[in-house]
Structures are given as C-alpha cells and as structure tokens.
Amino acid sequence: MLLRHTSKEVKEREGLTINPAKTCQPIGAMYAALGIHGCLPHSHGSQGCCSYHRSTLTRHYKEPVMAATSSFTEGASVFGGQANLLAAIDTIFAVYDPDIIAVHSTCLSETIGDDLQQITKKASDDGKIPDGKYVIYASTPSFVGSHVTGYANMVAGMANQFAESTGEKKSQYNMIAGWMEPSDMREIKRLAKEMGINIVLFPDTSDVLDAPQTGKHVFYPKGGTTVAELKSSGDSLASFALGSISAEPAAIALEKKCKVPFETLDIPIGLSATDRFIMAISKMAKIEVPDEITAERGRLVDVMADMEQYLHGKRVALFGDPDQLLPLTEFLLDLSMKPVHIVSGTPGQRFDKEMRVMLEKRSPETKFKSGLGADMFLLHQWMKNEPVDLLIGNTYGKYMARDEDIPFIRFGFPILDRIGHSYFPNIGYNGSLRLLEKILNVLMDRQDRDALEEKFELVM
Amino acid sequence: MEANKIIPDPAQVREELIEKYPAKVAKKRSKSIIINDPDTIPEVQANVRTVPGIITQRGCSYAGCKGVVLGPTRDIVNIVHGPIGCSFYAWLTRRNQTRPESPEDANYIPYCFSTDMQEENIVFGGEKKLKIAIQEAYDLFHPTSIAIFSTCPVGLIGDDVHAAAREMKEKFGDCNVFGFSCEGYRGVSQSAGHHIANNGVFKHMVGRNNEVKEGQFKLNLLGEYNIGGDAFEIERIFKRVGITLVASFSGNSTVGAIENSHTADLNVILCHRSINYMGDMMETKYGIPWMKINFVGAESTAKSLRKIGEYFGDEGLKARIEAVISEEMPKVKAAVAEILPRTKGKTAMLFVGGSRAHHYQDLFSELGMTTVAAGYEFAHRDDYEGRQVLPGIKVDADSKNIEELKVVADPELYKQRKTEAELAELKEKGLEINGYEGMMKQMTKKSLVVDDLSHYESEKLIEIYKPDIFCAGIKEKYVVQKMGIPLKQLHSYDYGGPYTGFEGAVNFYKDIDRMVNNPVWKLIKAPWEKKSTGLAASYVTQ
Incomplete structure (x- = not known):
C-alpha cells in the first residue's frame, strides 16, 4: 500500500494537515498573471516560491512558465525587500522587456510588512517603469485562503489597476474567468461568439499555456488579455463573474471603480450550470439562444438519457x-x-x-x-x-x-x-x-x- | 571527442551573453561566465546572490534541506512548519523511490505533513500549533523520528522549532524529534539547505546506534537520493561484489541505517555539493575517510568500484569487482556499439544541480558526445575548480549565517580506519581520499562554464551553439523544446532511469538516442511553411 499509514479511525486534528487539498496563494496569482498578454509574473519573496510555482505550473501544462523572483536573502528579510524589488524591476525591463510586470507577495514579504503599493509607486516615481509599461501588484499572503484566493486577488488587481471608465459604454460584456484551464477559456470565447456577444475575457491563458510548437520560444505568446482590453473593461455593459470565490472579487472591484454591474455565476461545468450561464447571457444581452447551442445541449442530454x-x-x-x-x-x-x-x-x-x-x-x-x-x-x-x-x-x-x-x-x-x-x-x-x-x-x-x-x- | 559542429569562439559568446544586461548586472555575471582551461583552471564566481529579476533556476534553502537531503528517507515523519505551499510543492515531486522491506514497514514518502499556518499563527506565534501537530503525528503514526522544517515566516516571527522539538522528544521518550532552521531566505540557494540538513542529520541521527553489524567491506553511500531508482542499481552492484551498504544518505534509506552509519569503514560520496559536510564531519568524529566516486557512467562505475576495492585492499574483493565488471560490461559495450554511430559528434549542454552537470558528462562522452558548455545551479567554487581552492574561498555574509558545527573526535567511537601511511600509499595508487578535483578539470579547453545560468543566457547559448541536447530541469524543459531542441531533465530524469551503474548507463544511452534522433524534431515545420524557405536549399542538403 502506498498510503499504508492511513487508518479507518477518524480523529479530530487541530494542528496537523496531512495530504492537503489546496496549496498557497502565490501560485494562483502567478497563473492568473500569465493570462495577461505580454506580462511577466513576479514573485516577491524567496527564490524557492517562484521556483516551486513555476515547476508545478510547468508540470501541469507541459509548457514554458516564465516568472521572476526578488530573490530574498537574509538581509532582505531583515531590512525589507524594497531594494530587491526595485532592482528586479530594472533587470526585468532591461532584459525581458515585458509590457507588464505583475508582482505578487509571499508569506515572507507579507510577514516583514513590505507594501507593494508603496514600492511600485516608488518604482514609478523613480522612473524605473518605462513609458507605456506597467507594474501591477496583488497582495497574496500564503497564510490566508488558498491558491484560489491568490488567483482571485490577482484578477481583482487587474480590474482595479487597469479598468478605466471613459463615460462612454462599449457594446461588450466582461467575462471574468474563475480558475479554469486555457481550453475552458477558449470554450468561453467560442460560446460567447455563438451567442453573438462581444466579451472581454480576463484572465485568458489560452494561446499562452497551450502554445504551438513552432521551433521558436515566444517569450510572450500571442494569447492573454491585452492592456487595451483590460482598460476597456470599465466601459463594458456588465460583468459575468464565473465563480464566486475566484472571479467575483474582480467583478466587485469593477463595480466599485467603474460602476459596471455584475452577475455571479457558477463556472459552467455540467448541464445545469451551463444552462444558467447561457440563460444569463441571453437575459442580460436580450438575445435568443441560437439553435446551435440548443443542439449542443441536446446532444449532452441525449447521452445522459x-x-x-x-x-x-x-x-x-x-x-x-x-x-x-x-x-x-x-x-x-x-x-x-x-x-x-x-x-x-x-x-x-x-x-x-x-x-x-x-x-x-x-x-x-x-x-x-x-x-x-x-x-x-x-x-x-x-x-x-x-x-x-x-x-x-x-x-x-x-x-x-x-x-x-x-x-x-x-x-x-x-x-x-x-x-x-x-x-x-x-x-x-x-x-x-x-x-x-x-x-x-x-x-x-x-x-x-x-x-x-x-x-x-x-x-x- | 570532436564535435561535428564548429564550436563558436567562447570569448565572443561571453560578450554576447552579458551585452543586454544593465552595467552592474553585466559586471557581476561576467565573473560567473568562464572560458575553461583544464590545465590552469580559472576562478569561477559561484555561491553568490542571484540578481533579482534575472530569472534563475535556483530554489531555496528549504528545498535543499527537506526536499533534497531529508525527503528520500522513508520512515521519518517530515512536518513542514509554515503555510501550506512549501509542504505541498515538495510532496512526491522529486521522485525519491523507496522500497520498504515489508508491507508493514513505515513509509511516509507518499504523505505530506504541514502545520498549515494561518494568519493568527503568524501574528501570535505558531509554536503551540506546531506542538499540537507533532503530538497528532505521534498519536496517529508512532514513528521513530519526526523532523520539523522551518519555512520563511517561522524564522521571522521567532518560533523556536528546536525548543519545541526537544520538549516533545522528552515527552514521548520513544520518538526522536528534531528541527531544521532551513527558512527559504537563508543562504543564496538550495545549497544552504544541504548544509543545514547535514548538520541536523549529523547532530540528531548519526551515532545513535553503535551495534556493529556483519559485513567485511562496509561503507556508506553519501549524496545518492535514489531518483528514478539510482540507488537500487548501486545496491545491486554492491551486493554482487560483496560490499555491505551500511547506510545511504539518503535514497531508499531508513532512520535505523543512518543512526548506525558511523560503524562503516568508508564513506563514498556521489553528490559532493549536497553532502560533503557529512563526509568531513564523520571523518573528524569517527575516523571514517571519504572518497569521491561516481556511479554515473559505465566506465566511471567500473573506476569507482576499483577505487573502493583498492581502498579495502582485499584481493578477493578486487577479484570479484573485476569479475563483475567483465560480466556487466559486454551489455554496455553492445549498447554503445549500436547507438554510438547515431550520437557520435553531437553536442550537449548541462546546467543543473551541484554535481549532475559534472557526472553526466561521463555518460555523454561514452556516447561520443561533446559537452560544449556546463554549469551548476547552486554549487560552490570547489565543485568547479576542485577542493584545493577551499582555503581561499571568502566567507560572505550569506554563508556566514549557516552554522559550521564544531566537530571533535569522539572519545569512544573514534577509530582511525587508515593510518597516515596507509592513506599516503593509497594516494600513490591514485586514490584521492577526502578530495574532489571538480568539474572543470574534465572539460575541454575553451568550453564554457556558467554558474547560476539565467533564462536569458540559456536562450542565447542555444541560439549560438545550437546543441543537440540540453540538460536542465522542469522549468527549462518546455522552453528549450519549443526551440526545437530536446531537453533531458537531470533532476527528475523525465520520469525514467535509473541512470547509475551499468544498467543505468544503458538506459541513458537509449534515452538520449531516442531524444536526439526522434523524428518529431523534423516535423515541426508544416509542409506549406517549408516551401517559402526555398526548395532549392532543401534539395542541396539532401
């Protein structure tokens, strides 16, 4: 037996977690940030965090997962990580030239009290962020919530730090993806197209973590939600948050910042959740459900029967x-x-x-x-x-x-x-x-x- | 071995690698990018801080301590004190195979234990929760040992894991509990964690059981973690030649074996970087000499076995070793004869670990392949240049924080295994006792040596050299393969192996042959994409 020490008798435990059904916040933030086009995720903490998250995501996707780290040493842990993050921002823009650096914190930087808002502002004030480039951040302490919380925090960060309202509404809806696979995000886009609505999907890891073999490593693959799209999310007619834990915080942020109304839905897994998803779009956009979608549904119910x-x-x-x-x-x-x-x-x-x-x-x-x-x-x-x-x-x-x-x-x-x-x-x-x-x-x-x-x- | 390709001018490559860096970064990196000369080995800057933001291969001290050194021993309950992630990511991902002797024997490797620290534990301290966790682990499993690993926040909030361990050990009476201050921020890489692990294992485990067990030629195998079953193959060979393996540090190992390891008469070291401290400490305290060997590569295995035979100086053992080598080698030779025509002249790059980038060069040269560039992820200067540089290595602030145990000869257990005269005689015969000559001596002149390779540098190197195979880890795997070049993982072996010993060598030859000659690399371009690149050119090359 592989798990030979697992006995039948259940004893209440207060201190020991064994074989967790979760992991920590930062990996979720890193995954979400990969869904922005031209973005390099950055882990503000020890090297191990970044290495572990990249390794886990790579094993899951069998794809390049690029991300940088502040490489804390004992000195940074005592005196604060500001100098490390500022140095990292310099190095990253010089060497890897992303459009965006998406910084997330770790238990280490949170425990010592590094303030990412203040440090990124300093980077901006010191002229370390080139024109037209961005550094966004999310606070993702590993000792709160789980990887899902970290994902939610980074997605909310995207809404908070990019969305703008110009005062003129656009004929589009925000589709805020809860934690799902690139294949699922691609399917959301297809379904929206079938339904005949324009959407801004964020984050969007399709064409990032399912990139084709071309003989070239494209450091910033063609996928990912663009900055322009993220900015325009403030002008959307409404938001659909797919997942109350992983997506709703971003919808709330958009409502607060740009007054975009939202509806929270389950991730459309299974018949009933997909029904609600389709109905919600139909109702919100006041459109009939096209026959092709009804046929897709029919095929599923057919097999179920x-x-x-x-x-x-x-x-x-x-x-x-x-x-x-x-x-x-x-x-x-x-x-x-x-x-x-x-x-x-x-x-x-x-x-x-x-x-x-x-x-x-x-x-x-x-x-x-x-x-x-x-x-x-x-x-x-x-x-x-x-x-x-x-x-x-x-x-x-x-x-x-x-x-x-x-x-x-x-x-x-x-x-x-x-x-x-x-x-x-x-x-x-x-x-x-x-x-x-x-x-x-x-x-x-x-x-x-x-x-x-x-x-x-x-x-x- | 001559490479099929023209090797670029390394001086120029070096310039290209650092060209894009900001001035300060370029200056720092240039000291870690060295053109090799095996006759007068140049200095390599190693074991220094990574430039923030540069995209490094490196991990943390916790990974080196828990993941590398302690993880492979099956019957310790390893509790990670910290938020959940650290324990989760190190859960079964290193492929440390283990083979309990019976279905009843303890094996905690498939389990992941954590205190899962929450915000309140960070604010009010986590020691109480840690002690509860230790108690619960004890009540549930009754293990002989429980080890505690500190993660980043633990050191900062001041939890005293060692005091908690002592208290619980006393309370239990029949369970050894000990802690490791291996917070991720210590040192500059995994390497700090190796040292911390060595110290803890030496202090809390080695020497607890003085029973002298049977066996004429008894040794410990240090720095072998049984990834992909490497230790199984070495155990097979030891058994055949009549060598008794007292303890392995720490692949396929047990607490009992490690606690008894000081009764062996020789320590052989495979991964010098991660375990050399143990070799030194056991020599000082118990009088056991250590010897660097290498079981990666068939020829290297034969050579290492002969060295062990020479050390014990027994004619019967030496004869058995020769007999086993001559029995094992024909299979190896047959495999080489079949595969070499397809691999000869090809080039390899190895950027991995603290010893693998060296050892695996032996296997590539057995395949007629040239290593054009190599480097370690977390090694020190001695792993590159040889241990003779040790006295000259400056101890910087990051290394100073790692405890150096003060070890003295044990008044009762110290037993000098070899006299000075005997050691001198062995040296005459070419046996380097307590020594390691490093990677660079073995590499060709003008090959490139790069420490702590950055992502940017790796892409540049591939662009310039176009190697036939690149060896690194999971983070690099699919980046390099996207460039149309196969990447062999030398941490996880791409879920293959073993690669040690004779059978392992054959496994490796087959895997490399399969990778470098796989038809997929020629299928990358679609037929319609090929047309635009000019039909004429493709006719000429055919």
Whole structure:
C-alpha cells in the first residue's frame, strides 16, 4: 500500500494537515498573471516560491512558465525587500522587456510588512517603469485562503489597476474567468461568439499555456488579455463573474471603480450550470439562444438519457476547489450519481452555505468539509469507512485510487501525470459531454475488467 | 571527442551573453561566465546572490534541506512548519523511490505533513500549533523520528522549532524529534539547505546506534537520493561484489541505517555539493575517510568500484569487482556499439544541480558526445575548480549565517580506519581520499562554464551553439523544446532511469538516442511553411 499509514479511525486534528487539498496563494496569482498578454509574473519573496510555482505550473501544462523572483536573502528579510524589488524591476525591463510586470507577495514579504503599493509607486516615481509599461501588484499572503484566493486577488488587481471608465459604454460584456484551464477559456470565447456577444475575457491563458510548437520560444505568446482590453473593461455593459470565490472579487472591484454591474455565476461545468450561464447571457444581452447551442445541449442530454443505467447511484468521492466542486457536484446529481464525500482545503463561508443548501435538497447524507482540516487524509479515511465507485480530483488522488482500487478521474489542479486538460474543455455542453465520456469510460472499463467471463458484454 | 559542429569562439559568446544586461548586472555575471582551461583552471564566481529579476533556476534553502537531503528517507515523519505551499510543492515531486522491506514497514514518502499556518499563527506565534501537530503525528503514526522544517515566516516571527522539538522528544521518550532552521531566505540557494540538513542529520541521527553489524567491506553511500531508482542499481552492484551498504544518505534509506552509519569503514560520496559536510564531519568524529566516486557512467562505475576495492585492499574483493565488471560490461559495450554511430559528434549542454552537470558528462562522452558548455545551479567554487581552492574561498555574509558545527573526535567511537601511511600509499595508487578535483578539470579547453545560468543566457547559448541536447530541469524543459531542441531533465530524469551503474548507463544511452534522433524534431515545420524557405536549399542538403 502506498498510503499504508492511513487508518479507518477518524480523529479530530487541530494542528496537523496531512495530504492537503489546496496549496498557497502565490501560485494562483502567478497563473492568473500569465493570462495577461505580454506580462511577466513576479514573485516577491524567496527564490524557492517562484521556483516551486513555476515547476508545478510547468508540470501541469507541459509548457514554458516564465516568472521572476526578488530573490530574498537574509538581509532582505531583515531590512525589507524594497531594494530587491526595485532592482528586479530594472533587470526585468532591461532584459525581458515585458509590457507588464505583475508582482505578487509571499508569506515572507507579507510577514516583514513590505507594501507593494508603496514600492511600485516608488518604482514609478523613480522612473524605473518605462513609458507605456506597467507594474501591477496583488497582495497574496500564503497564510490566508488558498491558491484560489491568490488567483482571485490577482484578477481583482487587474480590474482595479487597469479598468478605466471613459463615460462612454462599449457594446461588450466582461467575462471574468474563475480558475479554469486555457481550453475552458477558449470554450468561453467560442460560446460567447455563438451567442453573438462581444466579451472581454480576463484572465485568458489560452494561446499562452497551450502554445504551438513552432521551433521558436515566444517569450510572450500571442494569447492573454491585452492592456487595451483590460482598460476597456470599465466601459463594458456588465460583468459575468464565473465563480464566486475566484472571479467575483474582480467583478466587485469593477463595480466599485467603474460602476459596471455584475452577475455571479457558477463556472459552467455540467448541464445545469451551463444552462444558467447561457440563460444569463441571453437575459442580460436580450438575445435568443441560437439553435446551435440548443443542439449542443441536446446532444449532452441525449447521452445522459441513453447511458443513465451506468451512472445511476454510482458513489463518488471528490476533492478540489470550491468554484469547480459546486457545479461538478450538481452535474453528478443531474447524472443521478451519488456524491458521498466532498473535500476542499479552500475555506469559504459562502461556498459552504451554497454546497450545504444544494446537498440538503438533493443528497442530505453527503459528507462535506472545507477549509482547515479538510484534507485528502480525511477524505481517504471517509472512503475507507464508506467506499465509493469513483474518485474525482487532482493527480494526488491516484495514490488513494490505487490503494482502494477504484476508478479515478483527474479533474482540477494540479494534473501532473496526464495531458488533455489544457486542450479539451470541461465546461459548456460540449465540455460536459467530454467529462461525461470520461466518467462513463472509467466506470465501464471497470465493469469490463471485473465481469465474470459469462457476464462479459459485447454491447453496452 | 570532436564535435561535428564548429564550436563558436567562447570569448565572443561571453560578450554576447552579458551585452543586454544593465552595467552592474553585466559586471557581476561576467565573473560567473568562464572560458575553461583544464590545465590552469580559472576562478569561477559561484555561491553568490542571484540578481533579482534575472530569472534563475535556483530554489531555496528549504528545498535543499527537506526536499533534497531529508525527503528520500522513508520512515521519518517530515512536518513542514509554515503555510501550506512549501509542504505541498515538495510532496512526491522529486521522485525519491523507496522500497520498504515489508508491507508493514513505515513509509511516509507518499504523505505530506504541514502545520498549515494561518494568519493568527503568524501574528501570535505558531509554536503551540506546531506542538499540537507533532503530538497528532505521534498519536496517529508512532514513528521513530519526526523532523520539523522551518519555512520563511517561522524564522521571522521567532518560533523556536528546536525548543519545541526537544520538549516533545522528552515527552514521548520513544520518538526522536528534531528541527531544521532551513527558512527559504537563508543562504543564496538550495545549497544552504544541504548544509543545514547535514548538520541536523549529523547532530540528531548519526551515532545513535553503535551495534556493529556483519559485513567485511562496509561503507556508506553519501549524496545518492535514489531518483528514478539510482540507488537500487548501486545496491545491486554492491551486493554482487560483496560490499555491505551500511547506510545511504539518503535514497531508499531508513532512520535505523543512518543512526548506525558511523560503524562503516568508508564513506563514498556521489553528490559532493549536497553532502560533503557529512563526509568531513564523520571523518573528524569517527575516523571514517571519504572518497569521491561516481556511479554515473559505465566506465566511471567500473573506476569507482576499483577505487573502493583498492581502498579495502582485499584481493578477493578486487577479484570479484573485476569479475563483475567483465560480466556487466559486454551489455554496455553492445549498447554503445549500436547507438554510438547515431550520437557520435553531437553536442550537449548541462546546467543543473551541484554535481549532475559534472557526472553526466561521463555518460555523454561514452556516447561520443561533446559537452560544449556546463554549469551548476547552486554549487560552490570547489565543485568547479576542485577542493584545493577551499582555503581561499571568502566567507560572505550569506554563508556566514549557516552554522559550521564544531566537530571533535569522539572519545569512544573514534577509530582511525587508515593510518597516515596507509592513506599516503593509497594516494600513490591514485586514490584521492577526502578530495574532489571538480568539474572543470574534465572539460575541454575553451568550453564554457556558467554558474547560476539565467533564462536569458540559456536562450542565447542555444541560439549560438545550437546543441543537440540540453540538460536542465522542469522549468527549462518546455522552453528549450519549443526551440526545437530536446531537453533531458537531470533532476527528475523525465520520469525514467535509473541512470547509475551499468544498467543505468544503458538506459541513458537509449534515452538520449531516442531524444536526439526522434523524428518529431523534423516535423515541426508544416509542409506549406517549408516551401517559402526555398526548395532549392532543401534539395542541396539532401
């Protein structure tokens, strides 16, 4: 057994997290910043943070992930990191010439009290930021929230520091992407186009973290939301925030700064969440849903109906991030499956409430925990006590899946051992169909594997 | 070995590498970019601060301490005291394979333990939470050892992890608890963490079990972390020749083995950078000499085995070593004969680690490939120039903060393994005891040596040299491959390996052959893109 020390008996823990279902803020900020065109993320802290985040993102995407660090030493930790950040800004503009440097803090710089607003202002006052270039920042202390919080803070930073209102509205809507894959962002753009609305999608990591092989390394790939687009977000008719934890803070910032009204939606994973997404656009933009979208929906429902026998009552354990878990759980319920254990390391009262309301209504016996103590060790113990037919979560789940011999679907962040997530979406009707196909494949492969010879089916 | 390509003028390359830098940065970097001369080895600036913003390969002290040195030993519960990220990122990512002897034996490597510090712990201190975490780990797992690793904020808020460890150790009575002050900001790279780890392992683990176990030729393998199963291959060879491995530091290792390691009669060091402190300290305290060996490369493995045979001076052992070498080598030779025609004359660059950039040159030369440029990510001058430069290395502010243990001979356990006369005799025979000649002596004249290579410099080097393969880590992997050049990861081995010993050498040859000759590199351009570059040119080259 790989996880041989995980026992069935659950004991309350107050100090020790084991096998976390979350990581820290800065990596989320780094990921979000990669979704701005011409932007170099910068980690204000020790070198290790930047190295770890780049490594993890690289393993997940199998793509270049460029980012710089303030390279704190003991001296900087005692006297403050201002000199390091100013030196870094000089070096970065001279050597790597980005349009934007997006600085995020770390537990180190937050603990010593470095003020990124003040330091970036000083950089500007000292003439260290060339004309037409920008340094933006987000405060992302690792000891608060999770990687999702860091993502949200950097995206809110984009809205706060770029959005402008000219007084003249533009015929466009902001689509604020919650934490999702480049493939999902590409799908959002396609769906908006199908619906016939103009959108500013931010951040947008498509064409950044799924760049083609051309024989050249393009340091700033063609994708990413441009500064002009980000600025114009203040003139948009309204914002859609996809994800209450990872996207809504940016929508609130836009409302405050530029009076852009917003609606918060779930990330459109699964049938119901995609329905709400499409309906919201239709209502807000006062447009009919085009036939092609209705057909896409129909194809998904068709498969759900045709294959229901392989799904009904199947017991699922899942772990991951709030903005994904809510619509994913809902999708499983729509598929007549049974989510029995749900864990997220990311804390959030609203998430807790929304999840509990949904579960109370549709699956009251589901075990659910989030925030401190909600880790994969606990999930594994729950699984040992009440076994499941399927596990859904990031790559770390494979150790539990192997030990317990249960089918496993990789979903969320990070996925370190398979490709596909950056190329094929899991959102919208088409993406949900792909997710459904994956669920069916692992369940039906398992049935084939375990079937007695006389019960082995040709047609399923 | 002559390269197929014309090697550019290194002096000019050096100028090009620093041209774009601001003056101060250029001045600093120029001291770390050196044109090699194996006869009169020039000085390389190393183990100095990285320029902020330059995009470095380096990580932090915590990574070196927990990730590199302590991580591979399977039966320690390693609790990271800090916010969640540090423990999360070091969770299983280094591929330290381990093979517990039975299904009941402890193995905590697949687990990730953290105190998951929250804002209130930063404001009011985290020691209380740490002690609760240690207690919970003890209650849940009853391990023989618990190690605590400090992350950046811990040092700043003043949590005393060592006091907490002492208190809990006393309380438990049957569990060794010890801490490491390996905050990420210490030193200038992972290297500081290696030193901190060496100190802690030496203080808290080595020498706790004096039982002298059976075995005629007993040694410890230092600086081998069993990435991709490297230690398994070395263990296989040791077993064949009749060498007893007392402890490995720290791949596929256990607490028990390390605690007993001072009963060995020789320390062999693979990764000099990460573990040389341990070699020195064990020599002073217990009288065990150390010897630099290299099990990366088939010829190097044979050479290293012969050195070990010579050290023990036993004719039977020497004969067995020769027998094993002659049994193992035909497979290796056959693989080389098959592959070499496809790799001969190709060029490689290695920018990785604190010893791998040196060791892997042996494997490339066995494939007839030339290393045109190399450098380390976190090494010191001695790893480049050889240990003779040690007395002259200036201790700067960053190194001064890393504790140097004051070690003296143990009144009871010190036992001189070799007399001065015996050591002198071994030296005569070409055995370098307690020495390391470094990377540059082995590299060709006019090859380029670059310490702490920046991203910018790596792109420039590739542009100028167009090497056939580039060796580095995960952060560099896909950047270089986007440039149409295969990158071999020498931290994770691209999830392959082992690459040590005889079987490992064959694995490596096959992997490099597969990479440099893969058809994909010729498929990058679409047919319609090729047309515009001129049909005539492509006919001429065909």
